[in-house]
Amino acid sequence: MSGQRRGGGAAILVEGASDRAAVLAAAGLLGVDLAGDGVDVVPMGGAMSVRRFVAELGPRGAGLRLRGLCDAGEVRFFERAGLPVGAVFVCRPDLEAELIGALGHARTQAVLEEEGDLRLFRMFQQQPAQRNRTLDQQLHRFLGTTSGRKEHYGAALASALPADELPAPLRDVVRAPN
Known part of the structure; x- marks a missing residue:
């Protein structure tokens, strides 16, 4: 985390480094300055860690507004951690397949x-x-x-797409309101 103060900023929780790389590349294509908007993209080392990250970073922790990007098979972990359905953007079946399919x-x-x-x-x-x-x-x-x-x-495939061809979950998690 970049040291956001309590109640300020937001975080996008992603499963791993490849997801983070793709989100950052997508933000660049979409002209969204996540860091400038106070949004950190946080790789968790796997979806099963989401509960801990929500506790540390969410309303009862650092007070950040949270959203997440995950694979279809991992959505239950995000929902059980307390992220609302509208804050979870789901890749079907996973981000790599979404990128390969889009390209x-x-x-x-x-x-x-x-x-x-x-x-x-x-x-x-x-x-x-x-x-x-x-x-x-x-x-x-x-x-x-x-x-x-x-x-x-994650970055190379996302960057190879025109912004209007980015997979919906990737595009939407970047454009979601903070």
């Missing part, structure tokens, strides 16, 4: 090429465990295979 296969692979990873992806596709998977499954899995890759591509 499509050709543009996603073009981003891999621009980032110097297309050759590695082609080798990855030839592994026995990957051969029978769909291209969506291969792309999704590839993004999580190396430390730091998921975070890097």
Whole structure:
């Protein structure tokens, strides 16, 4: 946290660093200055930590207004932590799939090429465990295979989209009122 005083500012709670990278990239595309607006994007190290972050940062803690971005399978943790339904923006099934879906296969692979990873992806596709998977499954899995890759591509894939093509949960969590 950037040291917001009690009752001032807001926070977007996200599961991890890749989600934070995508939110920050989306904010840039949308022309939203989150930091200037007093909004911190807080990676929690997993959705199961949301209750602790709500307690520390929300109305009974630091007094920040909270909203969250999560995968469909994790929404229950956000709701149980006390975030209202309208403050939780849900990626279906997850952020990587939302970004790959918004870009499509050709543009996603073009981003891999621009980032110097297309050759590695082609080798990855030839592994026995990957051969029978769909291209969506291969792309999704590839993004999580190396430390730091998921975070890097959270920003790279989001940045490759025009603002009007950002997945709704990503766009809406950035534009939500503070």
